[in-house]
Amino acid sequence: MTRDLTLGILGGGQLAQMIALAALPLGVRCVVLEPDPLAPARLCAEHLRAPYTDPAGLERLTGCDAVTLEFENVPVGATSVLEGQVPLRPSPAVLHRSKHRGREKVALEAAGARVAPYRLIESEADLEGALASLGGQGILKTAELGYDGKGQARIGNEAELHAAWDELGGVPCVLEGLVPFVREVSLGVARGPDGSLSFGPLVENIHRGGILRRSVYPAGSSAHTAAQARTLAGAVADAWGVVGLITLEFFELAGVDGQGGELIVNEVAPRVHNSGHLTQDGGGVSQFEAAVRAALGLPMQDFLPLLPCGMVNILGWEKGNEPDWAALESLPGTHLHLYHKASKPGRKLGHVNVVGQTPEEVLAGMEMVQRVLGIK
Template structure:
């Protein structure tokens, strides 16, 4: 296949599109992003079409690319309909129909043979009765669409709390998920080409703070859990006819069983550590899968971690970047985004020659980033 002159369109122009473009450039791929924001981070390394996602003129440019991918799942239906049949969109509308709607996602996961938490679909007031009991008496009510990083969610433990939470969320379609007594949260990416070639990312352990990913850790020694995650990811990727890359987030139960919590049809925050641990990154994997280039498993070659930098209430509480830079093994990635509380503004990857050294450095890195 030709390399120079390959073109990739991306719906979205934030930090994920930026990092996709940075991995595409060395492969000879020219990237165009469609993004309404004037300060799109991806504009630093890709052609930026500043227009709404469903703008016909902007979509016409993307339709002239070799393939189109995305950095977020809530793509307007009109955009997909415009591109359908004109250019390969990977992942496509069928997979997005699963992943962007929590009720469809849960049903699709179970149909593919993947375990999930108990859940109940809440689409009308009449669905509230008995729902909490069916999921075990305690749960998390989540909007079926548009929720991320802890948004659009309420924890409930009584029928009265459930009703109040549903009303607070606007009485929109929701999914009530039973609480899972997990031992830890992990994630794994899977990529698949249009020809059916599969590749997998590393099993990464994740810790969240206020509903937003705080740290991710890869040590590489948990082969039993990794194989279980790969088996589940394979079943879902094949059942959903994945073309491109998606990331599965899991709850690991105390006995070792993995339940799928959520699916993202794209590169994922927890996979950012693959940028600097050596070998292929998740961004290179998505570019390769979407364009049909040779694909292989991707995982750091060294123990690797990531710490997110998220905007806090006090804008003056900036990390000591010089100290972060001076810590051995650090790689700073800033997103060129305006500060806002709760907004992801950057991340720092960290590598070390062994697990013990990595954990010690990670403790120090977390101290330096509020």
């Protein structure tokens, strides 16, 4: 029997590109709806160059076996057209929760997860006393949109809170109290139409300026903490009725009495995630293949790397500072992934995965990659 399935994707960026590349060996072709004529996924998928709400484009997607997405801020007009016409995975209900930080926190708490202390800021009157109730320091984030550090500001006093509220446009926000975490970690979970679950690795992440710079597996967390992450991810996926793949980002608190630290959920991405890119080259199923399997109801399996591995993001460079690609590709254990995007400072243009026999070998390889890329 020859498998002949088609997966639609809302969005045609690098995540859609990597989903499409993982789908092809499974006998699955992808169709992306994306207005950008230079969308990275156009190189390996059928590209519908049109707005996300384009009637003809949406009609084409209804002919797919299922539709998934590569970003959460899909226009409601698009999902409302697709709902009921084709399996949309994750569902509009999951998107509704995850695209608004306030709704997401309420839904996480209902699923049994702990979140950072917070206050909803929907009007100027809500600013009064909010910061003091959270200990006098926090981070103000727009309730919707915002990505890679955009749409947020660190707050240390009342004057900064009012100034940040004005600078963010006076839109609905969430003010979060600061959490004294020891590390940031993330974990993906895929859930099939029959409720079966598969889990990715617990990955340790380093951010700078709100942008993920590097990820490594295994994380420095204990086995107890890794098990806790799987339990929480599974509980959220089940409680939200997820079909598809979601990624949970956690703050890990300091442990006590030899036990691993408790996890606080920072946010949920209803899609494949930058921190999961290292699963491409660790020897097991990748997060992208797991997302395809879940969306189409194919047999599930955990997407854990078989070897220690890490990932370093490649960001856009200033003119004249293009990386030495030959030097980068000659490093042992490295796998270069470029997105075919024009360079702009700070823009994610690709990543390098590093695989080794030991965690120490991976960390040393990542340091070499960073030196070649000029990252301190």
